Amino acid sequence: MNKIKDLFKVRWMSSLVFLLLLFLITGIADHNFLTYSNIINCFNTATMYTLLAIGIAFVIMTGEIDVSIGATLGLTAAMTGLIAQSGGSIGKMLLICVAVGAAVGVFNGVGVAFFGVPSLIFTLGTNGLIRGLIYIVTDGRTVENFGGPIAYYGNKELFAQITLYYALTILLVAIAHVLLTRTRKGKYFIAVGDNPGGANLVGISVFRTKLIAYILCGVFAGIAGYVFASKYRQVMTVAGNGYEMTAIAACVLGGISLSGGLGNMVGAAIGAVIMSSISRLLVFIGLPSDYNNTITGIMLIVIVVVDSLTQRRSIEMSRRKRLLSRTAPGAAKGGDEA
Amino acid sequence: MKALKKLFRRWEFFLVIFLVLEFVVFGSANPKFLRVNSIMTSIVNYISVCIISLFVTLVMITGGIDIQAASIIGLTSIIEGVLWSDAGLNIWVAVVIAIVAAAVCGALSGFFVAYCGVQPMVVTLGGSFLYSGLALLISGMSATPAYQGISGFPAKEGKTFVDFRFLGKGELLGIPMQIWIYLVLIVLCVWILHRTKYGERLYLIGVNQQAAEYSGINTRLVIMSTYVLSAVSAALAGTLLTSNMNSAKYNHGSGYTLAIITAVVLGGTLNTGGKGSILGTVLASLIICILRYGLPLCFGVSTQNLDLPVGIILVLVVLGREIAGQHMISSLFKKRGSAR
Numbered sequence: 185m186n187k188i189k190d191l192f193k194v195r196w197m198s199s200l201v202f203l204l205l206l207f208l209i210t211g212i213a214d215h216n217f218l219t220y221s222n223i224i225n226c227f228n229t230a231t232m233y234t235l236l237a238i239g240i241a242f243v244i245m246t247g248e249i250d251v252s253i254g255a256t257l258g259l260t261a262a263m264t265g266l267i268a269q270s271g272g273s274i275g276k277m278l279l280i281c282v283a284v285g286a287a288v289g290v291f292n293g294v295g296v297a298f299f300g301v302p303s304l305i306f307t308l309g310t311n312g313l314i315r316g317l318i319y320i321v322t323d324g325r326t327v328e329n330f331g332g333p334i335a336y337y338g339n340k341e342l343f344a345q346i347t348l349y350y351a352l353t354i355l356l357v358a359i360a361h362v363l364l365t366r367t368r369k370g371k372y373f374i375a376v377g378d379n380p381g382g383a384n385l386v387g388i389s390v391f392r393t394k395l396i397a398y399i400l401c402g403v404f405a406g407i408a409g410y411v412f413a414s415k416y417r418q419v420m421t422v423a424g425n426g427y428e429m430t431a432i433a434a435c436v437l438g439g440i441s442l443s444g445g446l447g448n449m450v451g452a453a454i455g456a457v458i459m460s461s462i463s464r465l466l467v468f469i470g471l472p473s474d475y476n477n478t479i480t481g482i483m484l485i486v487i488v489v490v491d492s493l494t495q496r497r498s499i500e501m502s503r504r505k506r507l508l509s510r511t512a513p514g515a516a517k518g519g520d521e522a
Numbered sequence: 523m524k525a526l527k528k529l530f531r532r533w534e535f536f537l538v539i540f541l542v543l544e545f546v547v548f549g550s551a552n553p554k555f556l557r558v559n560s561i562m563t564s565i566v567n568y569i570s571v572c573i574i575s576l577f578v579t580l581v582m583i584t585g586g587i588d589i590q591a592a593s594i595i596g597l598t599s600i601i602e603g604v605l606w607s608d609a610g611l612n613i614w615v616a617v618v619i620a621i622v623a624a625a626v627c628g629a630l631s632g633f634f635v636a637y638c639g640v641q642p643m644v645v646t647l648g649g650s651f652l653y654s655g656l657a658l659l660i661s662g663m664s665a666t667p668a669y670q671g672i673s674g675f676p677a678k679e680g681k682t683f684v685d686f687r688f689l690g691k692g693e694l695l696g697i698p699m700q701i702w703i704y705l706v707l708i709v710l711c712v713w714i715l716h717r718t719k720y721g722e723r724l725y726l727i728g729v730n731q732q733a734a735e736y737s738g739i740n741t742r743l744v745i746m747s748t749y750v751l752s753a754v755s756a757a758l759a760g761t762l763l764t765s766n767m768n769s770a771k772y773n774h775g776s777g778y779t780l781a782i783i784t785a786v787v788l789g790g791t792l793n794t795g796g797k798g799s800i801l802g803t804v805l806a807s808l809i810i811c812i813l814r815y816g817l818p819l820c821f822g823v824s825t826q827n828l829d830l831p832v833g834i835i836l837v838l839v840v841l842g843r844e845i846a847g848q849h850m851i852s853s854l855f856k857k858r859g860s861a862r
Contacts, residue, residue, distance in 0.1 A: 249643075251780070295837065299844045302794065304587070304643075305787045308780055309836035316830020324826050421826070425777075429647060442641045474658045481652025485634060485645060492640045 196451030199438050202487075203458050210465045217468040221345055226461035228347045232257075232408045232415070233456035235353055236431035237438070238360050239404025241452040242397040244435055245364075247377040247444025248296055248303035250398065253405040253431060255314035256288050257424035260409025262318055265327035265419045268334045277334065277410055285406025286399050288314065293398035297391045311428075318421055328418040338414040349411050354453075356404075361449040373397060377444030433484055434459045439491075458483075533790035533843070537805035544809065548816035555819055562698055564815030565808070566766070569700045570595055570759040570775050572807045575785035576711045577755035579803045581748045582786055583715070584727045585795025586642035588749060590631060590649035591756040591782060594624050595775030597657040598760035603672035603770025604664045613676060613686045621757040627653055628753025632746035646749075650779065657772035671769035690765030700762050707755070711800045724748065728795030784836055785810060809835075 207226075211218040236253055243250045260281040267277050288310065295306040342348045363370040375383045376393045384390050413419055432442075438455030440447030462483075463476045471479075548555045555561075565572065574591045581588045598620040605616035631649045635642045666672045676685045692699045715721040726734040727741050735741045756775075764770045789806035791798025810832055817823040817831060 295841060299841055301840045301844050302787075302792070304783070304793055305840050306837065308784055308787070309833045309840065311780060312784075312829040312833025313837060314833075316827050316833060319824065319827040319830070324824060429650070433647060433651070436644050436647075442644055472662075474662055475655065477651045477655025478659060479655070481648045481650070481655055484648035484651060488640045488644045488648065489634050489638050492638055496639060 196439055196448055196454060199451050199454045199458070202437075203454055206458065206461075206465060210468045213470065214468040217465075222464075222468075224345045226464055227457055228345075228350050229464070230453075230457040230460040231347065231349045231353050232411050233427075233430060233434055233460045234350075234357065234453050235404050235408035235411065236427060237434040237452040237456040238357055238449050239401040239408070240428070240431050241435050241438075241440055241447065241449060242360075242373055243303075243394075243401045244432070244440055244442060245373045245377045245444055245447060246394050246397045247380065248394060248397070249432070249442070250292060250307045250401050251304065251428045251432075252288065252292060252307040252310040252314060253401060253408075254424040254427035254429075255311045255318070256285055256402055256405040257409040257412060257427055258419070258422070259288075259314050259318050259321065260284050260406040261412040261419045261423050262322050262327050262409075262421075264334070264410050264413035265330055265417075266321070268330035268332055268413070269327070271332065274333055274337070277413075278407070281406040281410045282403050283406075285402035285404070285409075287402070288405070289399035289402025290395070292402065293395035296398065297394035318423075322419075322421055324421060326418060326420045327413075330413075330417060334414045335417050338417065349414070357449055357453045364449055374445055377446075379445070430459050431456070433480070436484060436488060534799065534802050534805060537789070537802060537809060541805060541809050541812065544812050544816060548812070548820045551820035555816055561812070561815070562701060565704075565811055566698050566700050568807070568811040568814065569704060570763055571778055571781045571785055572704055572804075572811065573707055573759045573762075574752065574756050574778070575782050575789070575803050575807050576707055576800060577748075577752040578782055579786050579789065579791050579798055579800060580711070580715065580724060581642075581752050582791045582793055583724045583795060583798045584745050584748055585731070586635060586745065586748065587783070587793060588631075588646050588752045589643065589779050589783065590627075590646040590653060591752050592775045592778040593650045593654035593657065594627055594753050594756035595760040595763060595778065596772045597627065597653045597660070598624050598757040599764045599770045599774045600657045600661045600664075600672075600772040602761065602764055603666075604660055606675070606770075607666070607672045608664050617686075617761055620761065621754060624753045624757030624760075625750050628750040629746060631753075632749030635749065636742040636745040654772070654776065661772040671771035673769045675765065675768055675770075687765050687768065690762050690767070700766065703758075703762065707758075708800065708804055715800055720744070725796055728792075728797070781810070784832065788836060788839060 207218070207223060216222075236257065240250055240253055263280055263284065264277045267280065292303075292307055292310055295301050295310075296303045337348060340348045342351045364373060365371070372383070372388050372393045375386075375388055376390050380390050383393075409424070412423060434455035435447070435452050436442065436455070437458050438447065438451030438453070440451060440455075459480070462480055463473050466473060466475055466479065545556075574595075578588050578591060601620040601623055602613070602616045605611045605619060606613045609616075611619075627649065631645050634640050634645045664672060675687055689699055689703075694702055715724065723734065723739050723741075723744050726737075726739065727744060731741050760774060763774050767774075785807040786798075786803055787793060787806075788809070789798065789802030789804070791803065813831060813835070814828050817828060818825045823831070
């Protein structure tokens with residue numbers, strides 16, 4: 185029993201339960217939904233958002249924010265498309281995507297962590313900068329009509345209807361999760377987000393940690409850009425506009441606190457699945473896709489409000505418990521020890 | 523001398539210089555730039571951002587942030603359109619209802635921020651999804667297809683605009699109505715922020731909410747009210763946009779979120795709260811507005827590619843300010859050290 189209770193204390197567990205509930209409700213509304221391929225499709229379509237969400241999760245955990253990832257995705261997608269048009273190899277595309285993403289990350293990281301500019305403002309500027317670069321790179325035209333191997337891999341299924349890209353993404357999520365929870369350096373991210381001053385005192389370089397977080401965020405956004413190009417085979421200049429907000433929402437749904445120092449990668453990945461499958465679920469429930477944003481908004485607000493209220497309640501409860509144990513007769517000694 | 527030094531240190535001073543520089547550079551590059559009418563038109567085109575950023579400044583001074591205002595533009599626009607064309611209400615009644623609806627939206631988000639303690643960025647992010655979604659749903663109630671937009675608002679008599687369209691198209695003493703409204707709002711905001719007790723409380727809450735609470739301020743109510751104010755200003759902007767473009771659409775203003783935040787931040791308002799001024803926000807929004815008007819006209823920059831210069835300026839400005847600030851602090855320490 186205790187073990188089950190502990191399991192529910194894991195923050196991403198509640199988002200998983202929420203996702204399953206969503207599937208169940210949709211299944212009750214329309215029995216046709218509950219087939220293997222429908223559910224696996226929900227996961228497959230989440231590939232891009234999952235990549236963006238785990239990238240930005242690193243940054244959010246250190247207590248900062250990055251609103252330039254949508255633009256980074258657009259830029260790398262456009263570059264991938266241009267390389268594909270000129271017949272470049274996939275290795276070259278991935279290399280460029282990762283390099284561009286990392287460069288954006290270094291830029292953001294230095295601005296935010298070294299110069300101490302508030303992250304929202306700085307990445308906002310980067311966002312405009314990269315959006316402009318997209319126009320320069322593409323001449324303001326839509327990049328399309330590219331085929332070759334990249335188009336072949338776009339919807340390639342690996343096994344049991346799981347696409348190659350989603351399988352690789354899951355692998356990345358697993359690696360990120362292990363890095364974050366099992367390695368020494370990985371734990372720095374949460375430590376810095378939780379208490380930057382304290383982290384500094386015990387010898388963790390806040391600057392370096394934040395810089396690495398931004399670089400990882402940029403790299404993941406770059407890879408997401410590659411996936412975008414490969415999947416849609418058409419990159420408009422406004423590609424990725426607003427994706428940053430969806431990725432942030434995914435993180436919040438996955439139980440990552442925007443003030444930093446709380447959350448994990450699995451939660452972010454589940455949150456991304458929730459965000460991207462809403463439109464699909466609505467079709468089965470029988471609502472037009474017009475309801476998409478409304479439902480997303482209501483869900484987001486309800487979840488964060490409930491989360492914050494329960495947290496406050498649990499803090500008050502523990503406070504009261506401490507008070508009671510101190511004032512209870514005969515417990516004075518125990519209270520002192522505690 | 524000391525007063526002069528103080529003036530130089532003020533952020534607004536740099537903004538004024540920047541604005542003047544813009545006029546000099548653009549004006550010398552292309553004399554057409556200096557035509558008053560086109561400058562006013564460029565401000566009118568950017569009026570939504572100008573108006574909303576005024577009130578988002580108030581939100582950010584308390585340490586919050588509002589990224590839902592842009593979605594409220596579309597919401598009010600479509601409410602006005604549907605109530606007027608499909609429900610057959612008088613347009614002014616529709617406007618009042620739309621503004622009240624926006625105030626309710628702002629109050630809802632403000633309530634969650636102030637009374638439930640949820641981070642403002644998350645709540646208003648949810649709000650931006652919710653309100654833009656509601657706008658789309660409401661546009662579905664209309665007989666007009668959503669992508670087309672409801673048009674044909676009253677009224678035009680000959681060549682002059684009267685009634686509702688006067689708001690967006692009319693002129694008073696040769697200056698567009700929208701700019702008059704903007705000026706009135708600036709005065710109102712300056713008065714609220716710098717001349718009333720309410721404004722003082724905003725700063726106090728931004729500096730230290732707990733201290734403000736202990737000194738007897740109802741901080742929660744004050745914080746909530748700032749979100750209501752910014753939502754109402756967004757409703758106003760939505761009304762002006764509807765009147766100016768003669769069309770009510772659910773996605774009006776959908777791309778303005780980052781522009782609004784940029785204007786506020788460039789104006790010197792700290793997003794951690796406690797610092798900022800209306801004058802700075804006004805100057806910053808004018809700088810961006812003139813930049814967006816001048817660059818295509820004088821240097822042939824594509825109108826699609828205006829994000830780049832704005833982004834560069836934002837990055838350079840905040841970096842420069844941060845470096846200058848650090849330099850000032852370090853020189854302060856040096857002075858103290860040498861005195862010992």
